[in-house]
Amino acid sequence: MDTLKQLREELTAEYNTTKKFLDEFPEGKNDYTPHEKSMKLMHLAQHITEIFGWPAHMLKTEGLDFAEGDKPELYETRRQLQDAFEKNYAESMKALEGATEADLEPNWFLAYQGNKLAEWTKYAAIRHALSQVTHHRAQLGVYYRLNDVKVPGSYGPSADDQKF
Numbered sequence: 539m540d541t542l543k544q545l546r547e548e549l550t551a552e553y554n555t556t557k558k559f560l561d562e563f564p565e566g567k568n569d570y571t572p573h574e575k576s577m578k579l580m581h582l583a584q585h586i587t588e589i590f591g592w593p594a595h596m597l598k599t600e601g602l603d604f605a606e607g608d609k610p611e612l613y614e615t616r617r618q619l620q621d622a623f624e625k626n627y628a629e630s631m632k633a634l635e636g637a638t639e640a641d642l643e644p645n646w647f648l649a650y651q652g653n654k655l656a657e658w659t660k661y662a663a664i665r666h667a668l669s670q671v672t673h674h675r676a677q678l679g680v681y682y683r684l685n686d687v688k689v690p691g692s693y694g695p696s697a698d699d700q701k702f
Contacts, residue, residue, distance in 0.1 A: 545661075545668075546631060546634045562690060591625075592663075
């Protein structure tokens with residue numbers, strides 16, 4: 539089995555679906571949130587774009603501590619989202635193309651202030667990231683629906699794609 543080929547194919551499939559969602563991102567709705575405990579629309583969309591860069595980061599590092607480093611500045615426009623998305627996808631594809639099966643075996647962790655929250659093999663961490671894309675993109679679809687924004691189909695047509 540060619541695990542890296544499968545990861546590249548899955549990343550590309552998720553890229554193609556997510557691209558449709560980002561193309562519909564509603565300008566002027568960045569601060570929309572359906573509930574006080576929910577992320578704002580722009581923050582959610584930006585988080586999705588960032589996840590596309592995680593495979594590259596995971597292959598180069600042993601883990602990530604959320605308390606370390608600078609917090610990214612929030613984007614303000616659809617174009618900024620799209621540009622970051624393209625850059626992150628390209629970096630992860632390049633990293634996966636240059637990786638070996640052995641590169642997927644070491645562990646990788648998520649931590650906060652030195653406390654490990656989760657740990658997986660790099661393969662499992664990348665798979666988890668791809669699951670996060672699906673999860674957060676579904677949230678984005680709900681935000682879109684609540685704002686009368688076209689919801690693209692993910693794994694088949696959406697109600698907005700229906701012709702009847």
